[in-house]
Amino acid sequence: MHLDLAGIQAASGSACTTGMPEPSHVLTAMGIPHQLGLSALRLSVGRQTTAADIETVLEVLPKIIEKVRELNPAYAATD
Numbered sequence: 304m305h306l307d308l309a310g311i312q313a314a315s316g317s318a319c320t321t322g323m324p325e326p327s328h329v330l331t332a333m334g335i336p337h338q339l340g341l342s343a344l345r346l347s348v349g350r351q352t353t354a355a356d357i358e359t360v361l362e363v364l365p366k367i368i369e370k371v372r373e374l375n376p377a378y379a380a381t382d
Contacts, residue, residue: 305367311360314345 306313326340335343346360 305371306364309359309363309367311346311363315341315343 326335326337327343330340330343331337348357
């Protein structure tokens with residue numbers, strides 16, 4: 304939601320499991336722990352993606368991650 308509000312299109316999990324409340328089966332097969340798999344973020348680039356688009360994500364994403372971590376009591380419990 305925060306990325307969407309910043310004009311960045313992203314998804315959680317793999318493309319074949321979009322909208323599923325479980326980690327991607329690909330991440331699970333790779334041995335990624337369940338909690339970590341739930342926090343996966345998928346970003347894709349294409350022909351129309353510009354260097355400026357990537358720079359925007361690199362600028363905005365760390366701030367959003369920090370904000371979401373502050374709002375998530377489950378994250379504080381894992382520190």
